[in-house]
Every structure is written in C-alpha cells, then in structure tokens.
Amino acid sequence: xxxxxxxxxxxxxxxxxxxxxxxxxxxxxxxxxxxxxxxxxxxxxxxxxxxxxxxxxxxxxxxxxxxxxxxxxxxxxxxxxxxxxxxxxxxxxxxxxxxxxxxxxxxxxxxxxxxxxxxxxxxxxxxxxxxxxxxxxxxxxxxxxxxxxxxxxxxxxxxxxxxxxxxxxxxxxxxxxxxxxxxxxxxxxxxxxxxxxxxxxxxxxxxxxxxxxxxxxxxxxxxxxxxxxxxxxxxxxxxxxxxxxxxxxxxxxxxxxxxxxxxxxxxxxxxxxxxxxxxxxxxxxxxxxxxxxxxxxxxxxxxxxxxxxxxxxxxxxxxxxxxxxxxxxxxxxxxxxxxx
Numbered sequence: 001x002x003x004x005x006x007x008x009x010x011x012x013x014x015x016x017x018x019x020x021x022x023x024x025x026x027x028x029x030x031x032x033x034x035x036x037x038x039x040x041x042x043x044x045x046x047x048x049x050x051x052x053x054x055x056x057x058x059x060x061x062x063x064x065x066x067x068x069x070x071x072x073x074x075x076x077x078x079x080x081x082x083x084x085x086x087x088x089x090x091x092x093x094x095x096x097x098x099x100x101x102x103x104x105x106x107x108x109x110x111x112x113x114x115x116x117x118x119x120x121x122x123x124x125x126x127x128x129x130x131x132x133x134x135x136x137x138x139x140x141x142x143x144x145x146x147x148x149x150x151x152x153x154x155x156x157x158x159x160x161x162x163x164x165x166x167x168x169x170x171x172x173x174x175x176x177x178x179x180x181x182x183x184x185x186x187x188x189x190x191x192x193x194x195x196x197x198x199x200x201x202x203x204x205x206x207x208x209x210x211x212x213x214x215x216x217x218x219x220x221x222x223x224x225x226x227x228x229x230x231x232x233x234x235x236x237x238x239x240x241x242x243x244x245x246x247x248x249x250x251x252x253x254x255x256x257x258x259x260x261x262x263x264x265x266x267x268x269x270x271x272x273x274x275x276x277x278x279x280x281x282x283x284x285x286x287x288x289x290x291x292x293x294x295x296x297x298x299x300x301x302x303x304x305x306x307x308x309x310x311x312x313x314x315x316x317x318x319x320x321x322x323x324x325x326x327x328x329x330x331x332x333x334x335x336x337x338x339x340x
Contacts, residue, residue: 002030009071010034017322023048062087085123110269130320141267242284251306
C-alpha cells in the first residue's frame with residue numbers, strides 16, 4: 001500500500017525537485033496530484049517517467065489525501081495549509097510560516113526524527129530554512145559528543161535560494177557584463193549579484209541582523225538544543241546551486257579534530273571529504289544533485305579552549321528543501337502513518 005500524495009507549488013524549483021526526489025527514492029505513492037497557482041495551472045511537470053498536469057490549488061479538495069508537500073510562499077500557505085490539515089491530510093511545509101510555532105514540529109530527520117511524533121496537534125510539520133538544515137546535520141553528532149556552547153557561522157548562499165528569478169538574474173547579469181549595450185540592473189537582489197557578494201538575505205530586523213540570520217539562530221535552538229548560542233552572517237554569492245558555510249564551534253568539552261572527523265564520517269547524511277591538499281575539499285559545484293551534506297576543512301581552533309572549524313556544503317534545493325521534506329514523509333511513514 002502506498003500513499004496519496006499532493007505536491008503544491010509543483011512548477012517552482014523546489015516543487016519540481018520534490019517530484020524528482022519522490023521518484024528517485026521510490027517513495028510509496030499510490031496516487032499523486034500536482035497543484036499550482038491559477039496562473040501556472042495546466043503546466044506540465046515530470047514525475048519519474050510520467051507527465052502530470054497541474055491543477056488549481058485554490059479549488060483543490062484535500063479530503064482523502066494522506067500527505068501534502070507545500071512548496072509555496074507563506075501567504076498562500078497560511079490559507080491552504082490549515083485547509084489541508086483540517087481535511088485530514090498531513091502537511092509538510094517548506095515555507096517559514098510554521099517553523100517557530102510550538103505546536104508544529106521542525107524536523108531534520110538525521111537530527112530529531114522523534115519530533116515528527118508531535119505532528120498531530122496541527123497535522124503540520126515544518127521544514128527548516130535551507131542554511132539551517134545542512135548546518136544542524138553537521139552539528140548534531142558533534143553536540144552529542146562534546147556539547148556545543150556557541151556557533152559562529154558565515155554563509156555563502158547560492159541564488160537558487162531566491163527561486164527561479166534569482167537564478168535568472170545571475171545568468172542575465174553575467175551575460176550583460178560581457179555585452180556593453182545590454183544593462184541588467186538588480187531587481188530580485190538589492191545590488192548586482194554577478195561577480196559580487198551581497199551581505200543581505202531577507203529583511204533587516206531591529207538589531208541589525210537579517211531575518212535569514214535570525215532564522216538560523218532560532219531554528220538551531222528548536223531543532224538541537226535551546227542553550228546553544230548562534231551568531232550568523234548570511235551572504236548571497238554568485239553561485240547557481242549549493243550553499244556553503246564556514247562554521248566555528250565552541251564546545252563545553254575538548255574535541256580533537258581527528259575524533260570529530262571520525263564522528264562525522266559515521267554520521268547519517270554526512271560525507272566527509274577532507275584531504276589537506278589541493279582540491280581535497282568540496283565546493284558547491286560538486287554537491288549539486290547529491291543527497292549528502294559534505295564536510296571539509298575540519299581543524300582545531302587554537303584561539304579558544306575547545307574550538308573547531310568546519311566547511312559545510314550542500315545542495316540547497318535538495319537537503320535544504322525538497323530532500324528534507326521527503327525524508328520527513330519517510331520518517332512519518334515509518335513512525336506514525338504505517339499503511340496496513
């Protein structure tokens with residue numbers, strides 16, 4: 001027996017990736033339907049070797065469907081997720097809307113699979129922010145061994161995190177720089193993204209941090225341990241797919257870099273590529289299309305008592321979004337929704 005599955009937002013980057021991953025991982029699907037906003041209705045999307053036509057999200061009745069993956073913005077989610085949940089369909093939501101709701105589990109299956117059990121309060125499970133997801137996969141096994149006190153993270157986030165418009169803007173601007181008569185001013189981003197980096201993702205908050213930075217702080221505390229202190233600087237870089245992070249960790253207990261490398265090598269969802277030679281590390285270009293969170297450049301930080309540095313890279317459309325959502329569904333199936 002399989003599940004009756006809905007993918008809402010099926011025409012976007014993340015929605016299409018969800019369909020790819022459901023097919024790749026052979027998720028037990030009995031029936032699948034794809035939804036989009038009215039303006040994208042009727043668009044063809046691929047699911048394995050099938051072609052599906054999108055239906056109108058606004059008119060869709062979720063009664064009798066088991067799981068709905070939501071890859072739409074917070075505004076539309078606010079309308080349609082409660083509707084689906086009330087109809088008895090479990091919503092796995094990729095937006096930021098429910099992440100900080102105490103009654104909604106925020107889940108990264110390699111880190112806190114047991115949190116899935118709390119889904120029934122609202123019939124909704126939240127997917128974390130893409131930059132948080134890959135970081136906590138690397139942090140959790142180390143925290144279990146030596147307890148993390150503080151994390152300082154700088155991100156190098158690809159333009160696909162801003163959707164198709166972000167990718168188009170990098171592509172168009174890059175071409176225009178080589179064509180003096182073709183000027184492509186910034187529209188999706190606040191400044192030129194081609195051949196540049198922008199230390200600003202999401203809106204500014206009162207304390208001077210951005211919403212993206214705040215998300216990393218709040219979500220790490222909710223997923224791993226509320227006592228961990230996190231400070232983040234989130235930067236958009238001219239890379240199409242794949243987020244990178246330079247992470248500095250301060251532990252309560254000493255953790256040797258060799259032991260850390262061993263722990264991470266055995267951790268679920270992590271691949272360690274850490275040779276101290278030219279090219280002995282992973283960059284975003286190599287992680288595209290992969291399920292793993294890659295960890296490189298593991299080394300002691302001698303400026304504090306119990307410090308380590310890591311370089312963490314992952315495909316943000318996969319682990320940061322679509323893959324994590326499908327893994328949540330797999331965990332939900334194993335733990336809660338067993339088919340008879």
